[in-house]
Amino acid sequence: MTLILLLAYCGLSWSEAIGMHFSDIIFPRHRIQVQRAAVEVEGKIVLGTPKNWERRLVPFPAFLENPLKHLCRGKRADDLVFADLEGQHLRRAKTQHGTNSWFTTALSIAHIERLTPHDLRHTAASLAISSGANVKALQRMLGHKSAAMTLDTYADLFDDDLADVAERMNQGGLGANVDRLWAS
Numbered sequence: 001m002t003l004i005l006l007l008a009y010c011g012l013s014w015s016e017a018i019g020m021h022f023s024d025i026i027f028p029r030h031r032i033q034v035q036r037a038a039v040e041v042e043g044k045i046v047l048g049t050p051k052n053w054e055r056r057l058v059p060f061p062a063f064l065e066n067p068l069k070h071l072c073r074g075k076r077a078d079d080l081v082f083a084d085l086e087g088q089h090l091r092r093a094k095t096q097h098g099t100n101s102w103f104t105t106a107l108s109i110a111h112i113e114r115l116t117p118h119d120l121r122h123t124a125a126s127l128a129i130s131s132g133a134n135v136k137a138l139q140r141m142l143g144h145k146s147a148a149m150t151l152d153t154y155a156d157l158f159d160d161d162l163a164d165v166a167e168r169m170n171q172g173g174l175g176a177n178v179d180r181l182w183a184s
């Protein structure tokens with residue numbers, strides 16, 4: 001459950017999340033250092049740098065602090081946060097129709113329609129945007145090379161911001177004072 005919440009609220013890719021060590025979590029600042037990716041290639045986990053070689057700090061919401069601490073209890077600094085029963089990297093969850101995995105079972109129990117771990121990255125982006133995150137903050141959170149890439153990917157999620165901009169300008173700007181100016 002903690003892994004699913006982390007993916008949905010922090011925007012890490014699957015490979016970044018399963019490559020995360022206990023020492024990558026900065027609890028006092030609610031940050032995760034994204035330093036490595038664990039990619040499954042031909043059935044083997046290959047460790048490397050994150051996509052675009054972008055090491056970054058990603059914020060996590062306070063409600064994830066205790067679940068993350070619980071997962072890290074008794075672990076050494078270089079232990080994986082999310083590991084299988086042998087302490088090895090988790091394998092990508094199977095999500096195709098007709099397959100069962102821990103991930104699809106969890107979705108079914110929660111009455112959530114079928115989605116992939118990567119879909120949770122998009123969920124994180126939409127939650128951040130709806131919370132008022134600006135494009136540069138979202139770019140850093142997701143590890144995109146440029147704000148243009150972030151906008152190209154998520155531009156449709158910013159559409160509602162246009163109405164918000166007009167409303168904020170009305171509240172914080174001249175607003176009612178303009179009516180008085182025109183009346184005189």
